[in-house]
Amino acid sequence: MAGIVEASAQHPKPEGALFSYGTAGFRMKANLLDSVMFRVGLLAGLRSKRLGGQTIGVMVTASHNVPEDNGVKLVDPMGEMLEASWEQYATLLANSTTDEELLENYELVFKKANIRADVPANVVYARDTRESGPALVQSLVDALNAAGTKSQDYGILTTPQLHYVVRCINTKGAYGEPTEEGYYRKIGDAYRVLMKGKHQNGPITIDAANGVGAPKMKKLAEYIGKDHFDYKIINDDVDTPSKLNHNCGADYIKTQQRMPPGTPVQPGARYASFDGDADRLMYFYIDFDNTFHMLDGDKIATLAASFIGDLARASGLNGLRIGVVQTAYANGASTAYIQKSLQLPTICTPTGVKHLHHAALKYDCGVYFEANGHGTVLFSPACLSTIASHEAQSPAQKTALDSLQALTDLINQTVGDALSDLLMVEVILAHKGWSPKEWDSTYTDLPNRLVRVEVNDRTIFQTTDAERKLVSPEGLQERIDALVGKYKLGRAFARASGTENAVRVYSESQTRGETDELAMKVRDLVAQF
Numbered sequence: 001m002a003g004i005v006e007a008s009a010q011h012p013k014p015e016g017a018l019f020s021y022g023t024a025g026f027r028m029k030a031n032l033l034d035s036v037m038f039r040v041g042l043l044a045g046l047r048s049k050r051l052g053g054q055t056i057g058v059m060v061t062a063s064h065n066v067p068e069d070n071g072v073k074l075v076d077p078m079g080e081m082l083e084a085s086w087e088q089y090a091t092l093l094a095n096s097t098t099d100e101e102l103l104e105n106y107e108l109v110f111k112k113a114n115i116r117a118d119v120p121a122n123v124v125y126a127r128d129t130r131e132s133g134p135a136l137v138q139s140l141v142d143a144l145n146a147a148g149t150k151s152q153d154y155g156i157l158t159t160p161q162l163h164y165v166v167r168c169i170n171t172k173g174a175y176g177e178p179t180e181e182g183y184y185r186k187i188g189d190a191y192r193v194l195m196k197g198k199h200q201n202g203p204i205t206i207d208a209a210n211g212v213g214a215p216k217m218k219k220l221a222e223y224i225g226k227d228h229f230d231y232k233i234i235n236d237d238v239d240t241p242s243k244l245n246h247n248c249g250a251d252y253i254k255t256q257q258r259m260p261p262g263t264p265v266q267p268g269a270r271y272a273s274f275d276g277d278a279d280r281l282m283y284f285y286i287d288f289d290n291t292f293h294m295l296d297g298d299k300i301a302t303l304a305a306s307f308i309g310d311l312a313r314a315s316g317l318n319g320l321r322i323g324v325v326q327t328a329y330a331n332g333a334s335t336a337y338i339q340k341s342l343q344l345p346t347i348c349t350p351t352g353v354k355h356l357h358h359a360a361l362k363y364d365c366g367v368y369f370e371a372n373g374h375g376t377v378l379f380s381p382a383c384l385s386t387i388a389s390h391e392a393q394s395p396a397q398k399t400a401l402d403s404l405q406a407l408t409d410l411i412n413q414t415v416g417d418a419l420s421d422l423l424m425v426e427v428i429l430a431h432k433g434w435s436p437k438e439w440d441s442t443y444t445d446l447p448n449r450l451v452r453v454e455v456n457d458r459t460i461f462q463t464t465d466a467e468r469k470l471v472s473p474e475g476l477q478e479r480i481d482a483l484v485g486k487y488k489l490g491r492a493f494a495r496a497s498g499t500e501n502a503v504r505v506y507s508e509s510q511t512r513g514e515t516d517e518l519a520m521k522v523r524d525l526v527a528q529f
């Protein structure tokens with residue numbers, strides 16, 4: 001324990017800083033993160049001890065944020081996000097003002113979480129391509145060493161690759177081989193099975209946001225081989241730190257709804273964008289009249305759900321419960337399409353992947369995506385054994401069953417993964433023989449608007465019903481309801497952001513003009529309160 005105080009002295013907390021472990025872990029300007037990293041290192045060890053020495057992951061990344069930022073997130077043993085009840089411990093350790101107070105709080109977590117000191121601790125860690133990464137990793141390592149935690153450095157990985165590795169380690173290889181190469185082998189082999197006798201309709205152009213997705217996508221493509229995977233990569237400069245996420249990437253596509261500047265325009269061709277740690281994916285295309293069209297997380301979710309439904313039917317697997325999990329930000333047209341055309345159930349959860357992931361576990365096959373492109377498909381253990389033991393009654397059934405089986409390997413079961421999701425979309429489009437325009441035409445998005453309202457205190461905005469209704473401040477929801485009632489197909493809600501000091505207002509309705517008007521009126525109401 002004395003070692004911890006001594007090591008912590010090298011990583012003092014900046015005076016006055018207030019940290020909080022939120023939806024995205026800790027995330028801020030990199031120069032404020034040194035003490036946070038050290039303390040996360042302590043917490044990772046504690047978490048591992050609490051779980052009987054299972055391996056915990058630590059990912060150093062700030063995803064789609066600007067290059068000067070960085071961040072850190074913990075990964076639980078099966079590759080899930082850190083259990084919510086532990087977020088308070090992360091915040092507690094991060095905010096301890098002195099080294100002595102840190103030690104007190106460290107011991108407090110020991111007690112509160114019922115941790116036994118004699119259990120060994122195991123941690124693996126990785127980082128994205130940010131310039132600040134190596135120094136921050138060193139602070140983490142200092143804590144791991146001071147606490148006697150056994151650790152392994154995985155160098156530079158995408159966030160989903162680290163989640164994969166953690167699950168492989170804790171399943172003793174049942175999920176796959178716990179190496180970067182094992183990751184390429186697992187999903188690359190599955191892709192090749194699924195593409196047997198199919199082909200892509202021209203190359204896919206990938207905007208890698210000048211981040212870690214670029215080198216990793218290249219390695220994956222190399223493993224698969226040119227004959228099977230045709231792609232071009234743009235925004236792949238990871239050697240110029242200032243370019244990361246700058247005028248490119250999944251978040252740019254979602255918020256700007258236009259081509260990243262400098263992208264070669266080819267009408268009708270497929271484009272995709274990753275975010276800075278490659279856990280989000282957006283597709284887009286330029287129509288022959290030169291208009292930009294975005295294929296977001298909702299479009300990816302509907303595509304996946306429809307394909308899995310097709311494969312299950314074609315395999316003769318009846319009664320597989322497929323469901324789609326969305327948040328309130330999902331376009332109303334997508335929800336209607338899933339329920340009415342695909343005839344599948346939907347669940348709406350609060351924002352944040354952990355909520356969606358949890359809800360998706362309720363189905364045999366749970367498809368979950370946030371509109372911003374973060375999501376995956378989960379197959380329950382029962383579903384996996386049903387697929388494995390099902391006997392095909394014809395060659396056609398056998399082909400579909402093999403595809404379904406391969407799909408369970410292709411899709412990263414731990415967390416949304418831009419690389420794996422991209423291959424999934426390429427497979428489905430190849431199977432359906434669809435161009436992006438045909439995919440897009442499955443349903444037409446309702447015009448929608450997302451605006452940010454700066455407020456003094458966002459905590460007064462409390463919601464219920466998966467964040468779709470405000471319960472406080474009093475009277476505001478009634479006013480919003482009265483407004484929404486005036487618009488055909490109108491829907492609007494306001495909620496406090498979990499990652500920024502702001503309230504987000506979302507609106508949709510039948511026309512662009514009315515949608516914008518509704519958003520502005522709700523924004524004004526929020527500002528008034």
Ligand SMILES: CC(=O)N[C@H]1[C@@H](OP(=O)(O)O)O[C@H](CO)[C@@H](O)[C@@H]1O
Binds near residue numbers: 023024496497504
């Ligand atoms: C409307 C929106 O896109 N919200 C994002 C954003 O959450 P907020 O709580 O809205 O700030 O960041 C989250 C973490 O990255 C992501 O999960 C979520 O989808």
Ligand SMILES: [Mg+2]
Binds near residue numbers: 063064275280
């Ligand atoms: Mg990300």
